[in-house]
Amino acid sequence: MDRVGVLLLNLGGPDKLEDVGPFLYNLFSDPEIIRLPFSWLQKPLAWLIASRRTQKSQENYKQIGGGSPLRRITEAQGEALKEQLQALGQEANIYVGMRYWHPYTEEAIAQLTQDNIEHLVILPLYPQFSISTSGSSFRLLDKLWQEDPKLQRIEYKVIPSWYKQPSYLQAMAELIAQELDQFPNPDSVHVFFSAHGVPKNYVEEAGDPYQQEIEECTALIMQTLNRPNEHTLAYQSRVGPVEWLQPYTDDALEELGAKGVKDLVVVPISFVSEHIETLQEIDIEYREVAEESGIENFRRVPAPNTHPLFIRALADLVLDALKSPSLKLSQVYQMKKKVRIYPPERWEWGITTSAEVWNGRIAMLGFIALVIELITGRGLLHMIGIL
Ligand SMILES: C=CC1=C(C)c2cc3[nH]c(cc4nc(cc5[nH]c(cc1n2)c(C)c5CCC(=O)O)C(CCC(=O)O)=C4C)c(C)c3C=C
Numbered sequence: 400m401d402r403v404g405v406l407l408l409n410l411g412g413p414d415k416l417e418d419v420g421p422f423l424y425n426l427f428s429d430p431e432i433i434r435l436p437f438s439w440l441q442k443p444l445a446w447l448i449a450s451r452r453t454q455k456s457q458e459n460y461k462q463i464g465g466g467s468p469l470r471r472i473t474e475a476q477g478e479a480l481k482e483q484l485q486a487l488g489q490e491a492n493i494y495v496g497m498r499y500w501h502p503y504t505e506e507a508i509a510q511l512t513q514d515n516i517e518h519l520v521i522l523p524l525y526p527q528f529s530i531s532t533s534g535s536s537f538r539l540l541d542k543l544w545q546e547d548p549k550l551q552r553i554e555y556k557v558i559p560s561w562y563k564q565p566s567y568l569q570a571m572a573e574l575i576a577q578e579l580d581q582f583p584n585p586d587s588v589h590v591f592f593s594a595h596g597v598p599k600n601y602v603e604e605a606g607d608p609y610q611q612e613i614e615e616c617t618a619l620i621m622q623t624l625n626r627p628n629e630h631t632l633a634y635q636s637r638v639g640p641v642e643w644l645q646p647y648t649d650d651a652l653e654e655l656g657a658k659g660v661k662d663l664v665v666v667p668i669s670f671v672s673e674h675i676e677t678l679q680e681i682d683i684e685y686r687e688v689a690e691e692s693g694i695e696n697f698r699r700v701p702a703p704n705t706h707p708l709f710i711r712a713l714a715d716l717v718l719d720a721l722k723s724p725s726l727k728l729s730q731v732y733q734m735k736k737k738v739r740i741y742p743p744e745r746w747e748w749g750i751t752t753s754a755e756v757w758n759g760r761i762a763m764l765g766f767i768a769l770v771i772e773l774i775t776g777r778g779l780l781h782m783i784g785i786l
């Protein structure tokens with residue numbers, strides 16, 4: 400029988416407080432997380448941002464027991480998926496490949512090569528596609544495939560996103576219904592979807608389909624829930640000075656409080672496991688914002704974790720993928736990311752994004768030349784012997 404493997408992709412999280420700094424450095428070193436015009440700036444800037452953020456981030460991890468539960472939960476999902484596949488007649492080895500912490504994607508690939516896997520299903524544990532999550536992992540895998548001839552022997556299938564999968568929608572609806580039914584008057588509770596945000600320019604300039612997939616997913620979950628509750632969608636976890644997708648979760652909670660909403664359930668929508676952004680950000684920070692805004696009864700729907708319907712959804716995705724035609728990782732990436740490559744490399748005349756990017760690059764070079772002149776006392780043209 401052919402050897403089948405499933406590679407579960409996720410972001411990864413620090414296992415203990417000392418891991419927070421290096422984890423953040425890995426995260427900010429990724430050009431899919433911070434998009435810069437010059438690749439040589441990436442590592443110094445990653446070091447700077449990670450150093451400035453480590454203490455605050457460590458405080459947050461302290462509040463949830465000193466580390467991320469992401470690895471433990473992802474491994475439990477993998478075990479449950481293996482059993483579910485077995486029950487459906489499909490033997491498979493499951494591998495976990497994290498993007499920014501252990502077990503790294505590279506470690507998973509080394510293991511599955513050693514196990515002589517012949518057919519591989521690549522399944523990101525993000526229901527919706529974003530350049531910053533599944534996209535980043537696909538790019539890394541594409542690079543590993545190009546570098547290692549041994550990997551060419553593996554026939555792989557990629558699942559780009561799966562937010563429409565019926566058992567996933569049912570699992571979400573069931574989890575929401577269970578939470579609503581804790582209230583004396585379930586139908587009047589406000590259902591508040593909170594998705595992880597991304598910078599607005601990912602969607603508007605780089606062609607990230609994330610916002611559209613999040614919006615569709617929210618509508619499908621409400622349809623599956625089939626209850627009369629009002630609902631809101633907002634975006635959490637903003638980092639840095641640029642504008643992110645709006646409305647922001649804290650602003651939207653304040654607005655609902657001001658409108659007189661008293662009962663509210665938060666549904667984390669872009670995550671399938673508990674982690675810092677559910678356990679700390681929603682359960683502690685946003686709960687406080689909600690209560691200060693007058694929302695009296697604040698509950699959160701648990702992430703799907705190892706909910707049987709959710710595991711069934713993952714198994715069905717794997718079985719369907721094994722039967723589907725193969726697409727290259729780079730094709731999947733380009734198919735999802737519909738618009739041009741950012742920053743635009745082709746010059747365009749007029750007040751265009753491309754012209755702004757190139758003006759920025761030229762200005763940056765001018766600034767570097769000025770700094771060199773200030774430090775050395777000699778101009779760049781003198782130094783290279785032109786003047
Ligand atoms: C769909 C999920 C996620 C998207 C989209 C996403 C984009 C994104 N994230 C950052 C910055 C940070 N993310 C951090 C942790 C983190 N993010 C996700 C998910 C998405 N990120 C997960 C699952 C985790 C791991 C959490 C854990 O349990 O450890 C962090 C570190 C935590 C912190 O310091 O707050 C940062 C920073 C950006 C900039 C971005 C899009 C560009």
Ligand SMILES: [Fe+2]
Pocket residue numbers: 595636
């Ligand atoms: Fe994040």
